[in-house]
Amino acid sequence: MKTMWNYAMKQKKLLLLNFLCVFGFILIELGLPTLLAKMLDQGVANNDMSVVKQVGWQMVLVTVVGIILNISLAVVGAKLNTGIIKHMREDMMENIQRFSHKEYEDFGMSSLITRTTNDAFQVMNFMGMILRMGFITPIMFIASLYMIVRTSPSLTIFVFIGLPFLILGMLVIAKFSEPLSSRQQKNLDNMNLILRENLSGLRVIRAFVNEKFEEKRFEQVNKAYATNSMKLFKLMASAQPAFFFLFNIIMVLVIWFGSIQINDGSLEVGNLIAFIEYIFHALFSFMLFASVFMMYPRAAISAARVQEVLDVEPAIQDNQSGITETKTQGVIAFDKVSFAYPGHSESPVIRDVSFTANPGETVAFIGSTGSGKSTLIQLIPRFYDVSRGSIKIDGVDVRDYKLKSLREKIGYIPQKAVLFSGTIADNLRFGKQEATEEEMKEALDIAQATEFVSQKPQGLLEPITEGGSNFSGGQKQRLAIARAIIRKPAIYVFDDSFSALDYRTDAMLRQRLKKETTESTVLIVAQRVSTIMHADKIIVLNEGDVVGMGTHKELLKNCQVYYDIASSQLTEEELK
Structure with a gap:
């Protein structure tokens, strides 16, 4: 009452x-x-x-x-x-x-x-x-x-x-x-x-x-x-x-x-x-x-x-007096980060992860299913908070930011592409409210979505049904990528966001992204080695532990887990 x-x-x-x-x-x-x-x-x-x-x-x-x-x-x-x-x-x-x-x-x-x-x-x-x-x-x-x-x-x-x-x-x-x-x-x-x-x-x-x-x-x-x-x-x-x-x-x-x-x-x-x-x-x-x-x-x-x-008091509390601006843009530093889901502190899914990613770099994560790749990158926008260690962006612990300011630095593309009912333009403006038509077309072009959008009777005003069910999986992924690109963030986080794309589209999209993100930090979670083999740094995870870190060629030589994954996907010629 x-x-x-x-x-x-x-x-x-x-x-x-x-x-x-x-x-x-x-x-x-x-x-x-x-x-x-x-x-x-x-x-x-x-x-x-x-x-x-x-x-x-x-x-x-x-x-x-x-x-x-x-x-x-x-x-x-x-x-x-x-x-x-x-x-x-x-x-x-x-x-x-x-x-x-x-x-x-x-x-x-x-x-x-x-x-x-x-x-x-x-x-x-x-x-x-x-x-x-x-x-x-x-x-x-x-x-x-x-x-x-x-x-x-x-x-x-x-x-x-x-x-x-x-x-x-x-x-x-x-x-x-x-x-x-x-x-x-x-x-x-x-x-x-x-x-x-x-x-x-x-x-x-x-x-x-x-x-x-x-x-x-x-x-x-x-x-x-x-x-x-x-x-x-x-x-x-x-x-x-x-x-x-x-x-x-x-x-x-x-x-x-x-x-x-x-x-x-x-x-x-x-x-x-x-x-x-x-x-x-x-x-x-x-x-x-x-x-x-x-x-x-x-x-x-x-x-x-x-x-x-x-x-309910959310487990992730916004820091009302937190940092809103920093001098640098896009520097990410993991320092001995461990994480366990609430109520399961005795069995962490990530243990003592440390690495640094700088603007202009592409850092990729690969590993077997359940190795903690997606969980790790979800710690960056504070979907969860670390159990031990710290994550710093531009020298500031993510917990010391105002949540809005932290997440405005990040363009996050989830594993499952989520589109909202409305139009294509509405979904793109979800990334940037004041986006112009030219900006939307540019984002679609980078995401390799221009062709199928232009074929729609109403173009950018084409309706999207609930959950984007009137688009294919690959089309939804490209629209989700365009939505992140349009905001031009300091950090791009791709959580296995290329899985529904064919190899040709995947290669073309990454090529365009490379030009677009020269001043941004790019983090990619992937299952396909071909998606990440040109990354500046590849981090190999196995059951929550980092078992390898380096370039594609370095890891083929000194990381057995990476070599096993690569050998199951690449030809003998490509492994050399």
């Missing part, structure tokens, strides 16, 4: 206006039966039409004011509620953007999506009820009880007899709904996970003819979600008929004993009708409040899941 009200208090003016509308609406609702009683007892009973007309016009005025306040309440409540969820989702997105890889792994992408969408939606539904019914019902209930006691103390006993049963039912339902709500949201996480895997891996599933297996897998989690939801909805659905049953019993008793009192002359007809109206408002308000109360466990579960995201 604290999370929800913290966001509500950010809009204090709307919250106050909402309360005033509620208070005015309650006065109108309770004023009508009071005026009706006056009309019947003083006007109709005494055959005084002047009183009837006077009170009638008062009731019309009260009704009009009530309609205006009711509409105002709906408008203000909707604006306040949507504002709460808007700010909540924005804060979640802002914090998620600060997450390191560790936090993404801890939560899981599917869970983060569920928390930002469905959990926030559950909170929105509850807050919508609170801002309308949650304010109205307690005040209406108390005011109605006062009017009940004032109108006929003798009949009030029936209301107080029914209240304990109503409270007990409300508490029982709330108790059982909490664990069901928790399981429901977890089942939704699992459903989103399987659905996301299924959609992203659709080609693999079809290639292995595993459609039926995936259908059964989804059916299991969907069935668990449906079963749990059915239990929750049945529990909630049972509340209304039970409340109405008790409500009707109370009304029958009130009318029965009220009729007896009218017959005895101790109660007037108008007062009985007003009393019934007050009871209706009191019990119906309580029932609505009970509905809000029963929604609370589910909303509380969702709010707690949202708060978990908001409370």
Whole structure:
């Protein structure tokens, strides 16, 4: 509840206006039966039409004011509620953007999506009820009880007899709904996970003819979600008929004993009708409040899941007073760097790595799968922080930079080329917001992407579907490379970014890159020896250790691991 009200208090003016509308609406609702009683007892009973007309016009005025306040309440409540969820989702997105890889792994992408969408939606539904019914019902209930006691103390006993049963039912339902709500949201996480895997891996599933297996897998989690939801909805659905049953019993008793009192002359007809109206408002308000109360466990579960995201302190913290500018550009120095993934400090994936890379140099990394190549270069933009040792760029430890300044020095091309929905131009401007058309064309030319882009009907304005599925793997890699080139960074980091290119395109691209990056530092992770054999320095990794460092020819002579890799890819002539 604290999370929800913290966001509500950010809009204090709307919250106050909402309360005033509620208070005015309650006065109108309770004023009508009071005026009706006056009309019947003083006007109709005494055959005084002047009183009837006077009170009638008062009731019309009260009704009009009530309609205006009711509409105002709906408008203000909707604006306040949507504002709460808007700010909540924005804060979640802002914090998620600060997450390191560790936090993404801890939560899981599917869970983060569920928390930002469905959990926030559950909170929105509850807050919508609170801002309308949650304010109205307690005040209406108390005011109605006062009017009940004032109108006929003798009949009030029936209301107080029914209240304990109503409270007990409300508490029982709330108790059982909490664990069901928790399981429901977890089942939704699992459903989103399987659905996301299924959609992203659709080609693999079809290639292995595993459609039926995936259908059964989804059916299991969907069935668990449906079963749990059915239990929750049945529990909630049972509340209304039970409340109405008790409500009707109370009304029958009130009318029965009220009729007896009218017959005895101790109660007037108008007062009985007003009393019934007050009871209706009191019990119906309580029932609505009970509905809000029963929604609370589910909303509380969702709010707690949202708060978990908001409370996370990322493992990679930005240095707010960090360095923003340096004299040199592109000097990288690894000094006895070791790294272990969080929670696995006893088994580091990189051990005591030291090397220096200077502007104009190309440094390549090669090794068997799992040797730590990609992990090593991900330490440079601080996707992870080193466990021991230090990484310095231009003489400054990467942890002493402001993250934005550090990453602006780097043009990073990931192992898996990621394109965003939009156009080709939008994706290129992701590297440089103010990029001109000429700059984009130049970057595409260097990345060997001009030919296939020019063949697209709309050229730079050609739409890119989600994940870039309307482009081939090689085309996506070249567009990702162009996106990094366009920002002209001091450091280029290619994480196996040429793997989908044919040998001819690979050679032409590297040739153009060599001319483009004469003043930049280039780091390349590769599996193909032909991609890196002309590098100024090649670092060979094996199970996290540096087992060789030098040029292609030097390593062929003095590094057995490199020679084994090269001999599996090159001819005897090329090995000489």
